[in-house]
Amino acid sequence: MTDQIQLIASRIKELREIAAISAESFAKDLNVGIALLLEYESGKIDIPVGFLYKVAQRFNLELSALLRGDQPKLHVYSVVRRGNGLNMDRRKQYTYENLAWNFVHKKVEPFIVTVAPDKENRTPEYNSHPGQEFNYVLEGSLMVIVDGHEIVLEEGDSIYFDSGFQHAMKALNNQHTKFLAIII
Numbered sequence: 158m159t160d161q162i163q164l165i166a167s168r169i170k171e172l173r174e175i176a177a178i179s180a181e182s183f184a185k186d187l188n189v190g191i192a193l194l195l196e197y198e199s200g201k202i203d204i205p206v207g208f209l210y211k212v213a214q215r216f217n218l219e220l221s222a223l224l225r226g227d228q229p230k231l232h233v234y235s236v237v238r239r240g241n242g243l244n245m246d247r248r249k250q251y252t253y254e255n256l257a258w259n260f261v262h263k264k265v266e267p268f269i270v271t272v273a274p275d276k277e278n279r280t281p282e283y284n285s286h287p288g289q290e291f292n293y294v295l296e297g298s299l300m301v302i303v304d305g306h307e308i309v310l311e312e313g314d315s316i317y318f319d320s321g322f323q324h325a326m327k328a329l330n331n332q333h334t335k336f337l338a339i340i341i
Contacts (some may be wrong), residue, residue, distance in 0.1 A: 165209070166200030168223055172216050173198075182241070187211050206253060207320070209267070209287030216288065220256035220266055235260040241274065242269065250275060251281060251326070262330075266340040272299065272328040280300075288339045290320040297334030300327040304334035310336075 173183050181277045184194040187208065213220045221243055222228045233256055242254035256267040270292075277280075281302060292301065293315040301308045304322040309329065318324065320340065328334040 162204060163200035164226065165204060165224060166198050168226060169204075169212055171321045172212070172218075176216070184214060185320070190253040205282070205284045208282040210286045210301075218259070219257060219263065224255070225258070229259045229263075232259045234299070268340070269295075270336055270338045272297075272326050272334045274328045274331045274333065274335075276331070281327045283325045285323050285324045286320050286340070288320050289317065290324075291315065291317045291337075291339040291341070292326075293337045295335045296328035297332050297339060299334045299336060300329055302327070303323075 173180070178186075180194055180198075184191040187194070187199075188211075189208065197204045197208065199306055203233055210220060212218075214222045216223075219229050223245060237256050237258075240254075244252065244254050244256035249269045250273055252271040254271075256269060257263055257265075264296040274298075281300075283302075292299075292310070294310045294312050296312060298312075299310045301310060301318075301324065303314055303316075303318045303324045310316060310317060326334075326336075
């Protein structure tokens with residue numbers, strides 16, 4: 158796994174230990190198995206964004222603080238120039254670029270997400286997290302699976318859904334797909 162995952166994993170474990178929360182209790186709070194939590198904390202496997210979001214909420218942190226190790230500082234506005242968002246290249250299938258990483262007390266988390274084509278035709282990686290999500294396709298074709306429903310979106314199409322339900326995305330037509338994701 159990448160150095161970034163190792164750093165995030167150690168932050169999660171350190172936060173839990175500083176708060177004097179047992180691994181068992183923390184796993185229960187976040188609705189994951191203890192074995193999976195310990196794997197996340199080891200940094201040996203990928204950590205889904207939905208899980209990171211739950212950890213950040215649990216400790217009342219900005220998601221970017223968990224990812225970067227420092228708190229956002231901007232209060233009035235934040236400009237992120239093209240390609241200069243906080244990149245989260247953690248999974249083979251997805252690349253996330255946080256577009257508001259340095260703004261304090263955000264009401265939403267906006268990302269540009271790029272989904273790579275799956276040449277091996279694997280089962281998409283499912284995720285769930287509290288809140289709602291809005292996705293708007295910028296480039297390519299995207300299959301969004303929400304609670305077992307498969308929806309195909311083309312450029313310019315959008316979907317809004319309850320992100321507490323299991324969901325996954327899959328690029329179609331052997332091409333990268335790029336979409337704006339806003340997690341509320």
